[in-house]
Amino acid sequence: MATTVLTQKPMPSVNDLRESIVRHLDYTLGADADTAQDKAWWTATCMALNELVFERLRSTHKTHAKQDTRAVNYLSLEFLMGRLLVNNLHNLGVFETAEQALAELGHSISDICEEEPDMALGNGGLGRLAACYLDSLATLDFPAIGYGIHYEHGLFRQEFHDGAQIERPDEWREYGSPWEICRPESVQEVPLFGEVTIEHDELGRPVKTWCPGQIIRGVPWDIPVVGYGGNTVNVLRLWESRASQHFDWHAFNAGAYNDAQAEQTEAETVSKVLYPNDETEAGKQLRLIQQYFFSACSIKDIVRRYKRAHGNDWSEFSNQVVIQLNDTHPTVAILEMLRLLVDEEDMAWDQAWQICQDVFAYTNHTLLPEALETWPVYLFERVIPRHLDMLYLINDWFLNEVVETKWPGNDEIKAKLSIIEEGDYRKVRMGNLCVITAFKVNGVAQIHSELVKSDLFPEFHALWPNKLTNVTNGVTPRRWLKACNPRLAKLLNDEVGEGWPVDLELLRQLAPKADDSNFQRQFLDIKHQNKLALCEVVKELCDVEISPAAIFDIQIKRLHEYKRQHLNLLHILTLYKRLLDNPELDMHPRVFIFGAKAAPGYKLAKDIIYAINKVAERVNNDERISNKLKVVFLPNYRVSLAEKMIPAADVSEQISTAGKEASGTGNMKLALNGAVTIGTLDGANIEIAEEVGEDNIFIFGLTVDEVKAKLAEGYNPWDYYNQDSELKAVLDWLEGDYFTPGHPGALASIRHSLLDHGDPYLCLADFRGYCDAQQRIDEAFRDRAAWAKMAILNTALVGKFNSDRSIQDYVDNIWKLEPPVSADSEAQRKAG
Ligand code: 26Q
Secondary structure (H helix, E strand, C coil): CCCCCCCCCCCCCHHHHHHHHHHHHHHHCCCCCCCCCHHHHHHHHHHHHHHHHHHHHHHHHHHHHHHCCCEEEEECCCEEEECCHHHHHHHCCCHHHHHHHHHHCCCCHHHHHHCCCCEEECCCHHHHHHHHHHHHHHHCCCCEEEEEECCCECCCEEEEECCEEEEECCCCCCCCCCCCEECHHHCEEEEECCEEEEEECCCCCEEEEEECCEEEEEEEEEEEEECCCCCCEEEEEEEEEEECCCCCHHHHHCCCHHHHHHHHHHHHHCCCECCCCCCCCCCCHHHHHHHHHHHHHHHHHHHHHHHHHHCCCHHHHHHHEEEEEECCCCCHHHHHHHHHHHHHCCCCHHHHHHHHHHHEEEECCCCCHHHCCEEEHHHHHHHCHHHHHHHHHHHHHHHHHHHHHHCCCCHHHHHHHCCEECCCCCEEEHHHHHHHHCCEEEECCHHHHHHHHHHHCHHHHHHCCCCEEECCCCECHHHHHHHCCHHHHHHHHHHHCCCHHHCHHHHHHHHHHHHCHHHHHHHHHHHHHHHHHHHHHHHHHHCCCCCCCCEEEEEECCCCCCCCHHHHHHHHHHHHHHHHHCCCCCCCCEEEEEECCCCCCCHHHHHHHHHHHHHHHHHHCCHHHCCCEEEEECCCCCHHHHHHHHHHCCEEEECCCCCCCCCCCHHHHHHHCCCEEEECCCCCHHHHHHHHCHHHCEECCCCHHHHHHHHHHCCCHHHHHHHCHHHHHHHHHCCCCCCCCCCCCCCHHHHHHHCCCCCCCCHHHHHHHHHHHHHHHHHHHHCHHHHHHHHHHHHHHCHHHEHHHHHHHHHHHHHCCCCCCCHHHHHHHHHC
């Protein structure tokens, strides 16, 4: 591992850390050790740790400033960081030290860590991916900065009331967070609204000037990102919106207290709350303002940092700066960069546009048509009128020079590739603007990237054959194995040494032991311990008793029709029916465990949650089936809950309609922790199957090509309903009041979507194949040695899905960052 930090204080002893915790409790928090609550102990522990973190933050900053090398700026509306204390303790190598120090103070480290609220500034996969990538960038010692929004409220807290999802506000920093550092010296101002005026210069050329109607301030909060080994600490910079003047005294004195107050409230609304929709575009003005606010603050910050080192010499800018757009959400950053260079730096258009084409790269995370972002032109015109001018200039150049050269006179292609979509009202296509500008566009798994080329952007691919590429997603093994599964981590340390958290391919050495009965026993024993721990969580959260001897079958992800939690439900109903028909049915006991939030406005998704909860209630209380089947839906699924569920999983449900899940990352976390996947040939499942081998995964269902063919020939779900009596029975079951006594039809919307509304995600077509694969799992699980072998091989063979590998792919193929300077080579350079 390369090191960028040359001198550092030695690691604290148990005594040092214990004293530091008490010192912070006494003097920073003003609390009393005898009466302090766990929350105060948690805060004091974070503050004690920050003494190490901040020192490394400063030295990393100095090193990077001195080296002045190319750095990546990762722009994302979402960062799902989860909890930071456990992770930072592990990454700094002081987890055991802290455990001992807290024990001496009479506290268990796990109780203290449980006090930390999750930093849930994201919806799901895309946001968690950004967090894993920050971890890997710091671990690999690359200079990187994450830019996002300092939401006051992250993703809503989920409660179930009589089985239905209720949303409550998330309060992750009600009284402040010990991890954040406010940087008032780097505040940015962001203009909004107003109009563009045209005047003429001395040569009679038109000069456009933007006269904004409002200015809001962006206040940066820095969250340190500690790399594994603690050499590099990068930052995640999150922007909070504030009114430009703290208070309008003029208005106040004139008696207009409410006006002054209103402006402040309006400005502060911008960073108030994370939009809880993923995959579906909301089209709301506030969301566009969020996107512009954070993009503008970030671009200004990037330019400010560059100018600090290079003044007005722009020749090095595209060598020093690369900006990765996490989906299209930060697209307006492109337009803001142009505006800044042209309007404020007086740069010629051609040069400014060239810079944009050299620095931006874009990651696509979805093919779903409804998720491709578009914005009404009138909203652009209202909120960022000057940016709309810039957009038209790009579009004119693109259509009249680029497209016209390749396809002369072809208006059909022009209409398709234009950044502007015509129609009832005109819309801005954010994806097209990204692809036209970016020097690289990547999908997030092999199949997804191929579909981006062939189905989503085929003409762009024909224009620029080297632009579209793939970087398969990955997850950090520090959080998703070492920290969340300490029992397995210890076994791995004993087997392959302690290097695996930074070199996951080392786990391949386990493969020869997959047949070793002693090793199998140890592996299964750890799984059993982890399952026991999850039993307690389930008891506490759902008041349901489950047995660790059962198969723990887990589906955790956002709730979406395309992810097909309702296909899982149909199979559960099938098993339940078989058990009622034959209580002696030979099946291994199974617990189906769900975790998922539904977007608050996504009616069918909420209906599916309700249905699973209602079926769970009935099944779990049915004594006739003698505990062979249990169903639990854990409320408020989030990163910290995932960390408890994943180590306990036997079976990982990855059952999206082929072609719909761009990659998936939960699939990787579960396999790494020894869960066996039941899945379709979709997203990264395909690559997981390649790595672990077809004997160690349960694949079923239509392929991407078969899905396309079926839809082309005219898919009719009724055909499956009429031909499969078991399927018919469970669908009809949803119509009555069996699961909702006294309320017939309460679950009928699911049946309707699958029959009357055409089953858009082909659940019925895949139903029988899914049931058969589940049957094979039931049989396989009973052969304990064979199952252990499969589980071990999953852990051993998924090294590819380490986010360090993903980051190295980005560095080599897209960002072209220099390899970090190691302490050794730095010393050599100085010496000679
Ligand atoms: C867009 C406009 C307005 C409001 C919200 C949104 C919005 C927000 C979040 C749209 C999409 C998202 C999130 C998408 C997401 O998480 N996609 C997932 O990304 C993962 C990482 O690449 C993949 O593994 C998953 O397959 C993909 O679904």
